[in-house]
Amino acid sequence: MTTPSTTSLAVARVARERRGAGLARAAGDRLGVVGCIAASVLLVIALAAAFAPVVAPYDPDYPDLLASLSGPSPAHLLGADALGRDILSRLIWGARITLAGPGLVILIATVVGTLLALLAAWRGGRIDTAISWLLDVLFAVPGIVFGLIAVAIWGPSLITVVCGLAIAYVPYVARVVRGAALRERNMPYVSAAWLQGQSATGITFTQILPNVQPIVVAQAVSSLGFAVIDLAAVSFLGLGVQPPTADLGLMVKSGFDSVLRGQPTEAIAAGTLIVLIVWCVTVIGDRLTSSARSMR
Amino acid sequence: MSLGAYLARRTGGLLLVLLVTSFLVFGLLYLAPGSPLAFILGPRGGTPEQIAAVTAQYHLNDPFFVRYVAWLGDLLRGDLGYSIVYRQDVSDLIAGRVGTTLALVSMAALIIAVVGISAGTLAALRGGWTDQLTSSIAAIGLSTPSFVIGVALISVFAVGLGWFPTFGSGSGGLDTLVHLALPALALSVASAAYLARITRASVLEERGREHVQTATVRGLAPGYIVRHHVLRNSLVPIVTVLGLTIATLIAGAVVVENVFALDGLGSLLVRAILQRDFAVVQAVILVLVVAFVLVNAVVDVLYTFIDPRIALGSRK
Numbered sequence: 256m257t258t259p260s261t262t263s264l265a266v267a268r269v270a271r272e273r274r275g276a277g278l279a280r281a282a283g284d285r286l287g288v289v290g291c292i293a294a295s296v297l298l299v300i301a302l303a304a305a306f307a308p309v310v311a312p313y314d315p316d317y318p319d320l321l322a323s324l325s326g327p328s329p330a331h332l333l334g335a336d337a338l339g340r341d342i343l344s345r346l347i348w349g350a351r352i353t354l355a356g357p358g359l360v361i362l363i364a365t366v367v368g369t370l371l372a373l374l375a376a377w378r379g380g381r382i383d384t385a386i387s388w389l390l391d392v393l394f395a396v397p398g399i400v401f402g403l404i405a406v407a408i409w410g411p412s413l414i415t416v417v418c419g420l421a422i423a424y425v426p427y428v429a430r431v432v433r434g435a436a437l438r439e440r441n442m443p444y445v446s447a448a449w450l451q452g453q454s455a456t457g458i459t460f461t462q463i464l465p466n467v468q469p470i471v472v473a474q475a476v477s478s479l480g481f482a483v484i485d486l487a488a489v490s491f492l493g494l495g496v497q498p499p500t501a502d503l504g505l506m507v508k509s510g511f512d513s514v515l516r517g518q519p520t521e522a523i524a525a526g527t528l529i530v531l532i533v534w535c536v537t538v539i540g541d542r543l544t545s546s547a548r549s550m551r
Numbered sequence: 552m553s554l555g556a557y558l559a560r561r562t563g564g565l566l567l568v569l570l571v572t573s574f575l576v577f578g579l580l581y582l583a584p585g586s587p588l589a590f591i592l593g594p595r596g597g598t599p600e601q602i603a604a605v606t607a608q609y610h611l612n613d614p615f616f617v618r619y620v621a622w623l624g625d626l627l628r629g630d631l632g633y634s635i636v637y638r639q640d641v642s643d644l645i646a647g648r649v650g651t652t653l654a655l656v657s658m659a660a661l662i663i664a665v666v667g668i669s670a671g672t673l674a675a676l677r678g679g680w681t682d683q684l685t686s687s688i689a690a691i692g693l694s695t696p697s698f699v700i701g702v703a704l705i706s707v708f709a710v711g712l713g714w715f716p717t718f719g720s721g722s723g724g725l726d727t728l729v730h731l732a733l734p735a736l737a738l739s740v741a742s743a744a745y746l747a748r749i750t751r752a753s754v755l756e757e758r759g760r761e762h763v764q765t766a767t768v769r770g771l772a773p774g775y776i777v778r779h780h781v782l783r784n785s786l787v788p789i790v791t792v793l794g795l796t797i798a799t800l801i802a803g804a805v806v807v808e809n810v811f812a813l814d815g816l817g818s819l820l821v822r823a824i825l826q827r828d829f830a831v832v833q834a835v836i837l838v839l840v841v842a843f844v845l846v847n848a849v850v851d852v853l854y855t856f857i858d859p860r861i862a863l864g865s866r867k
Contacts, residue, residue, distance in 0.1 A: 392575075395568050395844050397802030400836060407824045407832045408583045484696040488806045491698045492821050507702055511810075514706045515717070522706065526699035533694035 290542035293535040300532060304350035313341035315348040315501045324518045334520045336506075337513050342521050346528055348501040353532065356417055356496075357482035363421035365475045368428030373459050375429075376436035387433075390426040398423040399485050406494045416495045420485055424478050431474045435467040469547040477540030480533045487529055503529050558852070565848050569841060573626070576837045577619050580609070580829065587611060591635070591829050601635070608632055608830075626837075632830035636823070641834045644819065649838075652815035654727065655808070656800045658735035659742075663800075664793055667743040671750025671789075675758065676777065685747065692744030697803055701737035701810035708733060718812040734811040738803050742796040749792045753785035760784070787858045794850030798843045805839075 286294055303310050312332070322335040333342040375386040398420065405419025406412075439445065440463065448458045487504030489495040496502035498509070503525045510522030583590040591605050605611070610618045625632075631641040674685035709717040715733050757763065758781050766776045805817030812818065816835050823831035 392568065392571055395572055395847075396840050397799055397843050399802050399805065400839060403805070403820065403824060404579060404836060407829070407836075408579060411825075480694065488696055488698055491696075492806065492809055494821065494824060504698075507699060511702050511705075514702060515710060517710065519706045522702050526695075526702060529699060530691065530695050533696075534691060537694055538690070 285546040286539065286542045290539055293538040296531065297535040297539070300350055300528075300535075301354060303347050304354055307348045307351055311341075311344035311347040313344040315340060315345045316499055317341070324513060324516070326518070326520060333524050334518075336509060336521045342506075342524055345501040345506060346503070346524055349503045349506055349525065350528065350532070352413065352496055352500065353483060353487060353503040353529065356413055356486050357420075357479055359417050360420045360424060360482045360486065361475050361479045363417075364424035364478065365428050365471060367421070368425045369432050369464075369471055371425070372429040372432035373436055373463065375433050376440050376463070377455055377459050386429070390429055393422065393426040396423070398481070399488060402485060402489045403494065406489070411494045411497060413490075413496045416486060416489045420482060420489075423485075424482060427478055428471070428474050432467055432471055435470045436463055439463045439466050469543070469550060473540060473543035473547045476536060476543055480536040480540060483529065483533050483536065557855075561848065561852060565844065568844055572840050572844070573623060573837065574619060576833055576840070577622055579833060579836075581615075593827055604633070605635075631834040631837075634823075634828050634831050636826050636828040636831070641830050644831060645816065645834060645838060648815050648819050651731075651813050652801075652804050652808070652817065655731055655734055655738065655804055655813065655815060656797065658728075658731055659738040659800050659804075660793075660797045662735055662739040663743045663746055663796060666739070667746025667793075668750050668789060670743070671747040672754050672777070672782065674747065675751045675754035682751075686751070689744040689747045692740045693748075695740060697737050697741065697807050698810050700740050701734065701807055704733045704737055705810070731813075734807050734813060737810065738800060738807045742800065742803075746789070746792055746796060750785070750789050753788045754781055757781045757785040787854065790853060790857055791850065794846065794853065798846040798850075801839055801842050801846070 283291060307315075317340060319335060319339040319341070321339065322331055322341075323339040324335065324337055325331060325339075326334045328334065331341050331343070333346070336342055336345070371386050371390075375383040401423035402416045402419040405415045409415045445458060445462055448462050453461075486495060487502075487507070490502050490504030491508045493508065496505050498505060506525035507522050507529070510519070510525055513519065514522050580587050580590065587609060588602065588605060588611060591609075592601060597605070610621045613621065629642055631645065633639075634641050634644060637644055670685050670689070674682040704715075705717055709715045716730055763776060763780050766780050767773075771780075804815060805820055807813075808815040808817035809821055816838065819831065820835040820839075822828075823835065
């Protein structure tokens with residue numbers, strides 16, 4: 256016979272276990288198996304990049320001219336580039352910029368785009384028309400061209416390209432969020448908050464924003480993959496990150512010269528790491544997008 | 552809405568967007584740090600003749616809006632300015648290179664259409680392992696930047712096997728086709744993968760429709776059903792994506808042309824940025840944006856011809 260006390264204990268234990276596994280389970284439900292693998296791989300790369308000074312076996316800028324263009328060996332696991340710099344160390348340091356640069360692009364684009372979208376959705380009318388029209392004009396220019404324009408004006412550097420690309424990604428975020436915010440705006444709970452006397456700003460940030468948050472996050476992650484490609488491409492063209500800084504796009508470029516001399520290790524390693532990062536980000540973005548859609 | 556009225560409204564909107572973008576491209580010069588004169592002539596300054604020439608070209612002695620109108624007028628007469636690096640009219644520079652870019656983009660578009668649609672259809676119809684494999688390849692293709700593919704292709708097919716030339720755009724005719732094969736392939740991979748995905752989803756959706764079931768029950772040949780009932784109806788999303796993709800290829804060509812050292816608009820743009828040849832930068836960006844906007848507009852009009860169910864102007 257079960258006494259009421261043991262039942263409630265069991266319930267409490269189950270509840271505690273649920274809470275402990277809650278975060279992991281929520282992530283698992285949203286991402287699925289492949290998504291979890293992608294997230295773990297990305298986490299490992301991000302951690303290695305964050306702790307690059309500790310993890311990297313060599314100084315990424317130290318030229319060991321005797322090892323120049325040597326293949327993989329116990330001393331240099333992935334070999335050395337044309338200047339004798341350790342490729343593995345440069346990959347680890349390069350992943351920093353390859354993750355942080357596009358991260359900054361998407362952060363700026365998401366904040367600006369979300370604010371514009373919420374403003375458009377709440378005010379409607381002329382403001383909505385004006386913002387939508389502005390977004391259409393931004394859409395009229397292909398993304399990477401914004402980066403190139405910024406470089407043409409302010410000269411080649413990472414910050415210039417990041418600012419240019421951030422503008423290019425604003426309409427992608429804003430269009431999706433505006434649609435979602437418009438749907439939420441007509442929900443009964445928004446009218447209820449309005450009747451209770453909550454201010455427009457209050458409703459926007461405490462009611463609508465939390466409800467469109469999954470869509471904002473999904474869109475940001477999906478765009479991140481494209482931003483990684485765009486930024487690496489601009490660096491590859493020699494218009495973004497400048498040598499001798501270690502950057503994956505730049506490494507493909509410098510490795511390209513070695514390819515022509517029959518030593519493709521640097522280009523292959525850097526290219527593969529870019530593909531791996533973008534693949535992980537894209538998979539996570541896809542899963543988040545479909546789970547955000549199904550929540551609706 | 553009649554077709555005439557619809558086209559007139561579309562053209563009006565198009566002209567407005569072109570006007571705004573032209574103004575923005577014009578305004579770029581004034582976003583730059585320092586005076587326009589110092590920016591164009593660079594840190595070393597210029598001879599009095601150069602200063603006079605640049606002042607005349609950009610109408611620097613006139614008020615801002617007069618400058619814009621004069622610049623736009625020059626543009627419409629085909630005068631895109633004068634390159635201080637090449638010492639040549641920018642319109643001549645562009646005319647000599649637009650062919651390469653056009654050939655590259657057309658070849659890539661052809662590859663994307665053929666590979667994307669057939670792979671997507673195959674994956675949707677066969678299912679099982681074919682589907683798994685195609686989807687996985689598409690996911691990887693979608694994550695690979697064109698310059699990485701370009702370097703890989705050169706490494707394998709040009710340096711390793713020696714089947715294709717490494718650089719340059721050839722001397723015309725068949726030679727150009729051979730020279731552009733690898734660049735077009737590099738440019739098309741990501742978009743072909745995306746199109747395959749869209750095609751797969753669209754065909755899967757269409758295949759489950761009742762009219763397809765009816766056709767199957769009536770005993771029509773499977774090939775006929777696929778061609779006339781499934782593919783025909785799934786064309787709208789496919790053509791949409793294909794059109795938008797071709798528009799983005801124009802920008803993607805900038806990167807690929809630099810990998811393969813092709814003498815197209817993209818490599819001209821990058822070199823001009825590095826050499827601070829501002830008239831060329833402005834003109835090439837304008838050409839790219841106008842081409843992008845035009846292709847998008849054409850796709851928009853095409854919808855109505857592919858799918859008669861879409862009322863004119865109802866889709867945006």
